[in-house]
Amino acid sequence: MTRNTDAIETRGLTKRFGTEIAVDELDLTVEHGTVYGFLGPNGAGKTTTMRMLTSLTQPTDGEAWIDENPVSDRDAIRASIGYLPEEPPVFDELTGREQLEYFGRLRDLPAAELETRIVDWLNRFDLTDDADKRIDDYSKGMRQKIGLIQALLHEPDIVFLDEPTSGLDPRAARTVLDVIADLTDHGHTVFLSTHILSVVEELADVVGVLYEGDLVTEGSPAALTARMEAEEGTTLEDVFLSVTAERGPAAPESVVENAGDASDRQDGRVEDR
Numbered sequence: 001m002t003r004n005t006d007a008i009e010t011r012g013l014t015k016r017f018g019t020e021i022a023v024d025e026l027d028l029t030v031e032h033g034t035v036y037g038f039l040g041p042n043g044a045g046k047t048t049t050m051r052m053l054t055s056l057t058q059p060t061d062g063e064a065w066i067d068e069n070p071v072s073d074r075d076a077i078r079a080s081i082g083y084l085p086e087e088p089p090v091f092d093e094l095t096g097r098e099q100l101e102y103f104g105r106l107r108d109l110p111a112a113e114l115e116t117r118i119v120d121w122l123n124r125f126d127l128t129d130d131a132d133k134r135i136d137d138y139s140k141g142m143r144q145k146i147g148l149i150q151a152l153l154h155e156p157d158i159v160f161l162d163e164p165t166s167g168l169d170p171r172a173a174r175t176v177l178d179v180i181a182d183l184t185d186h187g188h189t190v191f192l193s194t195h196i197l198s199v200v201e202e203l204a205d206v207v208g209v210l211y212e213g214d215l216v217t218e219g220s221p222a223a224l225t226a227r228m229e230a231e232e233g234t235t236l237e238d239v240f241l242s243v244t245a246e247r248g249p250a251a252p253e254s255v256v257e258n259a260g261d262a263s264d265r266q267d268g269r270v271e272d273r
């Protein structure tokens with residue numbers, strides 16, 4: 001893929017629910033063919049951001065583009081994106097295979113091609129033997145696998161994954177990580193939200209940490225850990241705990257103002273925005 005535009009761009013993207021600000025003037029740029037690891041504590045605004053980027057909820061303010069198309073233009077971005085939300089959107093009364101066939105038809109995939117892809121994906125996720133069972137008889141992990149296949153079936157340029165390894169056994173989780181690596185090898189972009197930091201450490205080109213709707217730090221995993229001063233063995237978990245530490249009276253404004261410079265680190269906190 002040789003395009004000059006970014007896969008995802010947001011400027012001042014904001015979502016309010018009543019008086020609560022879930023996402024606060026978010027500026028993000030995600031390049032094509034990369035994995036963006038989107039971290040943050042519970043309630044930080046990650047899902048809300050992904051729902052705005054996939055056109056499932058409208059921003060209160062600001063703008064966002066997928067591959068140069070504004071997210072408000074749902075038809076324009078539909079073919080380019082795949083989304084695995086926290087709860088996979090599946091019909092309990094269908095079998096796994098029927099669910100994927102239904103979804104593939106919605107995406108206008110030619111019948112023969114659709115069948116080939118379904119067989120391949122079911123096989124890859126070890127679901128072939130259960131493909132003709134109703135989804136309401138599936139385990140959480142099996143539903144998750146169907147949701148993930150559904151997000152990838154139409155081979156979208158940009159994939160949004162919310163906790164993709166949730167409920168998966170170690171072998172299936174490894175398959176997911178391999179799939180994500182394959183996607184970027186083929187020029188696709190992955191926007192990945194997870195609480196499993198080892199996944200991000202392994203896969204992400206860039207990590208952004210959201211805290212109370214603000215992007216409090218961003219960089220490659222190596223750069224973020226290096227920024228925590230030259231402490232041997234600093235992990236992404238240390239960075240996460242540092243930048244998402246409760247903001248209270250003991251956290252002076254200057255920490256935020258001087259952000260980005262490890263020498264300005266105070267109270268064990270590092271912020272670059």
Ligand SMILES: Nc1ncnc2c1ncn2[C@@H]1O[C@H](COP(=O)(O)OP(=O)(O)OP(=O)(O)O)[C@@H](O)[C@H]1O
Pocket residue numbers: 017020021022040041042043044045046047048049
């Ligand atoms: N539909 C809604 N109505 C009201 N408030 C909402 C709604 N959706 C989200 N929120 C609020 O917005 C904030 C961000 O929620 P969001 O689900 O985006 O967080 P998250 O980072 O995805 O959290 P988690 O890691 O727990 O999934 C929270 O305070 C949440 O209560």
